[in-house]
Amino acid sequence: MTMLRDQGIILINKDSEISSAAVVAQVRRLLGMKRVGHCGTLDPFATGVLPVVFGRATAAVPYMSEYDKEYRCRIQLGSSTDTMDREGEIIKQAPENFDASKLEDPSYVEQLLNSFLGEIKQQAPLYSAVKVAGKPLYKYARQGKEVERPWRTVTVHSIKLLGIYHREGFELPCLDVLFSTSKGTYIRSLADSIGSKIGCYAHAAELERTACGPFTLDQTVKTADLFDCFEGLGRDSKAFLSASIDEGIVKATLTAFAGFPTQAVELSDAIKLTHGQEIKVFPDDITLDTVTFTYNNVLLAVAGVNRGLAKVKRVFTDSSAEFLREGSIDEDI
Known part of the structure; x- marks a missing residue:
C-alpha cells in the first residue's frame, strides 16, 4: 500500500x-x-x-x-468502588452470608454474564470524561457535587469467560472476561453491574483493549x-x-476504513476529488452513505453517493501530492 x-x-x-x-x-x-x-x-x-x-x-x-471494540477485563468480585475500578475507594463489600460456592461453577457464571448480551442502557460513570454543561463528570466528582449523569444505549455483541481464578489478598475470585461491544460501552460499568447481579459487588481490576475496529x-x-x-x-x-x-x-x-465500500478512480477524477469536486462514477441507481475513493491505493477522499453522483465529505490528499503529479499507472477499477 x-x-x-x-x-x-x-x-x-x-x-x-x-x-x-x-x-x-x-x-x-x-x-x-x-x-x-x-x-x-x-x-x-x-x-x-x-x-x-x-x-x-x-x-x-x-x-x-x-468502531466496535474488544476488551479483556479482570473483574474482581467482592467489592465495588466509587470509580468502578481498582483506582477508587471501596464503597460496598460482599455481605457476610454471601454463598461464594456458586462462583466456582463456570456454567453459572457464564449464564449470568450472558444476561448482559444485546442492547443495554448504561449511565455514564461519575468518574469519566463525559461532559455535562461543558464540564467533565470527573471534575464534579472531585468537587463532591451531585449532577445528573447521562444515559446511553450500547450493544454487547459477545461475552466470553476466559477463566475464574483467585488473586492474593482477595477472598472472592476474579473473573477473566472478553467483551466485544459497540462504541461508547463502559466496561467498568459492566463490571460493576455484573457484581451487583451476582450479589457480591465487583470492580474492574484490570482492563485491556484488545481490538479497536x-x-x-x-x-x-x-x-x-x-x-x-x-x-x-x-x-x-x-x-x-x-x-x-x-x-x-x-x-x-x-486502513482506518477497512470494511467501507472503496472505489478506485482514474487520474482526472482523482484530481477533482482532491479539490472537493463531485464526480460521476456509479450508475444512477447507486446510493451509498460513505465510500472511500483511491488512486494508486492512496486514500483521496470520503464521499457520499446519491444516484451515482459522489459528493465529497472529507479530502485526505492534497492536489499537489507528488504521486498525482507523476501521473503513474492507474489502479485496476
Whole structure:
C-alpha cells in the first residue's frame, strides 16, 4: 500500500497510569507535529490498543469513533468502588452470608454474564470524561457535587469467560472476561453491574483493549520502543517518521476504513476529488452513505453517493501530492 509521508496512524499499546491525551503529547513530540489526535479514549488505568492519528489522518477520527471494540477485563468480585475500578475507594463489600460456592461453577457464571448480551442502557460513570454543561463528570466528582449523569444505549455483541481464578489478598475470585461491544460501552460499568447481579459487588481490576475496529493488539507498539528509536536517530523527527514508515509502524490512513465500500478512480477524477469536486462514477441507481475513493491505493477522499453522483465529505490528499503529479499507472477499477 502506497504511503504518504505527511499522515498516518500509529497503533500504540498504551501503558497503565497514563492518560490517552498524554500519549498523544508523546507522539506529537516524536513527530514534531501539532496535528495529532487519538481514537477512543482509554482510562488511565487501562492498557491496550490506542490508535493515534497525525496529519490529514486526523480527519478519519469521526469514522473511527464508530468502531466496535474488544476488551479483556479482570473483574474482581467482592467489592465495588466509587470509580468502578481498582483506582477508587471501596464503597460496598460482599455481605457476610454471601454463598461464594456458586462462583466456582463456570456454567453459572457464564449464564449470568450472558444476561448482559444485546442492547443495554448504561449511565455514564461519575468518574469519566463525559461532559455535562461543558464540564467533565470527573471534575464534579472531585468537587463532591451531585449532577445528573447521562444515559446511553450500547450493544454487547459477545461475552466470553476466559477463566475464574483467585488473586492474593482477595477472598472472592476474579473473573477473566472478553467483551466485544459497540462504541461508547463502559466496561467498568459492566463490571460493576455484573457484581451487583451476582450479589457480591465487583470492580474492574484490570482492563485491556484488545481490538479497536480493524486494529488489534498484535499490531501495536509501545511508546518506550518509539522513544528508543527516536533517541537512536539523534532525536530527528523527520528521520524517525521515515524509519517508522519503512518499518511498518505507521499505517496508511486508508486502513482506518477497512470494511467501507472503496472505489478506485482514474487520474482526472482523482484530481477533482482532491479539490472537493463531485464526480460521476456509479450508475444512477447507486446510493451509498460513505465510500472511500483511491488512486494508486492512496486514500483521496470520503464521499457520499446519491444516484451515482459522489459528493465529497472529507479530502485526505492534497492536489499537489507528488504521486498525482507523476501521473503513474492507474489502479485496476
